[in-house]
Amino acid sequence: MHTLRPLFLLLVLCAFGMHDGKTEKLKPGDIFRDCEVCPEMAVIPAGRFEMGARDYDSRAVKKRELPRVSIQIDAFAIGRFEVTREQYQACVDDGGCEYSPGAMFWEKLPRTHGEYPIVHIAWEDAQQYVAWLSEHTGFKYSLPSEAEWEYAARGGTSTIYWWGDDLGVNNAHCVECGGGHPFLGDHKSPLPVGSLSPNPFGLYDVIGNVREHVQDCFGPLKKLPPDGTAYEKSDCTIHSLRGSAFDEVASSRAARLSSRSGAQLVARERSYGFRVKRRLDQ
Template structure:
C-alpha cells in the first residue's frame, strides 16, 4: 500500500512540475544556457587597429519565426532550424567608429549621423550594398571571412537558443534590451529620441547587445513575406524578389507590442534610413576552436 501511495504522489508531483513549466513558459534550452561561457574573437586590421569584437555562437537547434497576430505580419510559420557549426557575430551593431574606418578609404561614402553623433553610436543610413561592402573590406583586411548573417543565424543567436518570444521569456520587460519611451523608466542613455550608444543595456546569454532595439539589422536573405519554404538550415533564402532584402530586430522607433525576436521586414537593397544598421558574421574554422 505504501509503495502505491508513493507512486501516486510522485505522479502528482511530476504533473505539477510539468504544469509549472508550461505556465511560466520555461523552455528546456533556457536551462542549458545558465552555464554558457561567452567567448570572444577580435581580429586586427592591416594597420594594426582592431576589427569589431565578435562573440562565438555555439551550434544547436533553435526556434525561428512567430505567430502572426496582426494582418500585415510575415513571421509565420514557426519552424526549427539546426545550426551545425559555430560562428561569430559582432557583439554589438556596427558603430560609426567601426564603419568610419572603412568609409574613409573612399570605397563607399560615409553616411550621415543625423547630428546624433558618431563614435559608439550604431551606424545608420546604411544600404544593404553598403553593409556587404563593409564585410568584404573586413575580409580583405583580416584574412578571415566576414559576411552578413542569414536570418536563421541572426534569430538563433538573438534568442540565445531559447524558444520564447524574448531571450529572457515571453513577457516584454522595459530596459532589458529595448526602451519604449512612452512607457517611461528607460535606463539612462536609452531614453533618447534617436538610437543610443551600443552596449548600454543588457547582453543576451550569448553575449549580444541590442537584438530587439536600437536599429533594424540587414541580413543576407532575399525577402519573402512568410516562412513557407524554409529548409531548417542556416542557409540564407535566395528566392523571391532579391531586390528586397530582409532586416531583423526592432529599432528605437518601435513601441510595444511590436518588439520581439521574430520581427522581420523587407527593404529595397538601396534603402537607407535612420533606423537601419547591421552587425556582421565571421566564419570560424574548426581548427580555431581546438584550443
C-alpha cells in the same frame, strides 16, 4: 594581412577573456577581435531551434512569422554589438565603403561612454563593409543569415523576448520599452552600443536600438533553408531586416524576436544598421 596590436592592448584584451581570432581554435563563448578596427565577435554554438512566432504569441504576424520552421545552425561568430560609426568609418577612410552617412544629431551631443551604431545604411552599403572586412582580415565576413540572426538573438531561449514573454521595462531601447535616452530623455535616437544588458550569448541590442540588415531575400519562413544558410535569389529586390528600432511605432510588436520586415537594397533610414558574421571553418 592582420593588423598588429600594441602589446599593452593585447594584455588588456587577454585580461577580459578577449583574444586574437587567429591564435587558437575558437570555441563557443569565446570573444575575439580580428583587428583593432574590427567588430568584437562572440562565438555562437551549433544547435537546432524553432524559428518563428510562439504558438501563444497573440501579436504574431502570421503571414510573416508562421508556420515555424526547424533550423539546424552550425557554430559561427557574430558581432556582440551593432557596427559602430568608428568601425564603419575605417572602411570609408580605406576606400572600401563608398557611402559615408552624415553625422546624426545625437552624435554631436556629449556622451559618457560608448560609440553609437552606424545608421542610415542600406543593404548594399553593408555588403561593401563586409567585403572590406574580409579583405582586411583574411577571414570570411558577411551579414548573418536571418536564421542565424534569430538563433543568436534568442540566446538559447524559446520565449517571445530573450528575457521572457513580457516586454517589461528597460530591457531594450524602443518606444514602449520604458526609460529613454540618457542624454535626451526620450526615444529620438539610439543608445551607444552595449548600454543595456546582453542576452545569454553575450549579444547586445538584438531588440531595439536599430533595425539590422541580414543576408536573406525577404520571403516566407518556409523558403528559408533548413541548414541555416541565407535564402537568396538572383532577382531579389527586398532583403530582410531584423530586430526593432529606437523609434519603432508599436514596439511591443516589432521588438519580439520573431518579428520580421523587409527593405529595398538601396533604402537608407535613420534606424537601419547591421552587425556582422564571421565563418569559423577557415
